[in-house]
Amino acid sequence: MDPMQDLRIGLGMDSHRLESGGPLTIGGVKLDYPFHFVGHSDADVLLHAITDAILSSANLPDIGELFPNNLPENKGRDSADFLKAAVALFRDQGWVLVQLDCVIEMERPKLSPHKGEMSIRIGEILGIEPDRIRIKGKTGEGVGEIGRGELARSTCIALAYRPG
Ligand code: MG
Numbered sequence: 712m713d714p715m716q717d718l719r720i721g722l723g724m725d726s727h728r729l730e731s732g733g734p735l736t737i738g739g740v741k742l743d744y745p746f747h748f749v750g751h752s753d754a755d756v757l758l759h760a761i762t763d764a765i766l767s768s769a770n771l772p773d774i775g776e777l778f779p780n781n782l783p784e785n786k787g788r789d790s791a792d793f794l795k796a797a798v799a800l801f802r803d804q805g806w807v808l809v810q811l812d813c814v815i816e817m818e819r820p821k822l823s824p825h826k827g828e829m830s831i832r833i834g835e836i837l838g839i840e841p842d843r844i845r846i847k848g849k850t851g852e853g854v855g856e857i858g859r860g861e862l863a864r865s866t867c868i869a870l871a872y873r874p875g
Contacts, residue, residue, distance in 0.1 A: 717873040721768025725759035726864040738829030751780035755790035756865045762797045764869035809870040817863040822848030
């Protein structure tokens with residue numbers, strides 16, 4: 712590694728409850744599925760984890776500090792707006808986003824048919840190539856709140872560097 716490069720990682724994690732009534736918005740993609748995430752914004756669990764990972768890698772305030780969930784202007788808001796604002800702040804500080812590695816823990820629906828579309832959409836939002844974004848789906852093996860389909864959780868690591 713070039714010692715002149717400032718290389719950092721950031722970890723983001725989020726979870727949201729599911730309630731009946733579709734569609735399901737995840738990774739910026741609307742899936743035809745009869746449940747949706749519950750939250751103040753559109754509650755896109757993957758975009759929230761990515762937003763926090765990117766902010767954390769640059770030692771910036773987290774999503775809850777930047778976009779409080781008690782502000783009316785954030786109600787029902789498209790989480791792509793949060794992510795765009797976060798990456799703009801990140802770039803303002805001179806950071807370059809190298810890679811995102813993400814996990815979604817969710818019992819249903821099966822995510823593998825949709826992972827490619829999510830990577831493309833997230834790449835568009837962030838202005839990076841989709842092959843720098845890896846998304847993995849995991850079930851809860853039928854156990855606990857994730858296994859019963861009541862909750863979804865997403866975890867993401869961002870790798871950032873700032874040229875010296
Ligand atoms: Mg959230």
